[in-house]
Amino acid sequence: MSASPVESLPRPSASELKRRLVHASGTGLxxxxxxxxxxxxxxxxxxxLCSVTAAVLEFVRLVVGLDWAIYDELTRSYEQTxxxxxxxxxxxVTAVVLVFAPHIGVPATLMLTVGDPVSGLLGTTREAGEPKRLRTLGAMFAxxxxxxxxxxVPVAGVAVGGAAAVAAALGATVADGFKPVIAGYVVDDNLSIPPVAAVAAGAVLAVAGATPVFA
Structure with a gap:
């Protein structure tokens, strides 16, 4: 007997659940x-301040060589080096907040803190360069x-604001769906989702001249 659709859904590991919970906790920012x-x-x-702290921690981890056990739980294999x-x-997130207006920067950040964890839990963990399934991408877009x-929508109206929201969601979905490898380095979606979404929304608003784009 074939497995039902529910039974065939991938089950995330305990470490993956921990990563996604930490990820989603960033919504508080x-x-x-x-x-x-x-x-x-x-x-x-x-x-x-958050970026400076993260940079110091990564310097200690990658350069000094002081590695804590929590990194084994919350990092993937390709992040070890x-x-x-x-x-x-x-x-x-820092770059988006410093460059774009709040009505662009906030949703671009939420697409990373909310959308990406949902997408990650629905889909299996990917290797570099491996796209996600269409159903997972659909959930990310929604x-x-x-x-x-x-x-x-409140700042630009239903037509223009709606188009900007669709553009941002499409941009974030594409950034989430693929992790290209450039010169041996994996372009992580944590890096790409907010700026791609913000640029997409900003482009629509700039063309329409509906509302300020930059901070």
Missing amino acids: PLLYVLGFVSWSQFGLVMI NVAGYALYMFS VCLLVSAPFL
């Missing part, structure tokens, strides 16, 4: 701004559209 605890410029300073995903996560529309 943009919520600092959304809930009014900090201004957008102050949030940029928070992200700079490369900058880890959590640091790329901080760097990419989540990204849901988190972007509430920020883009």
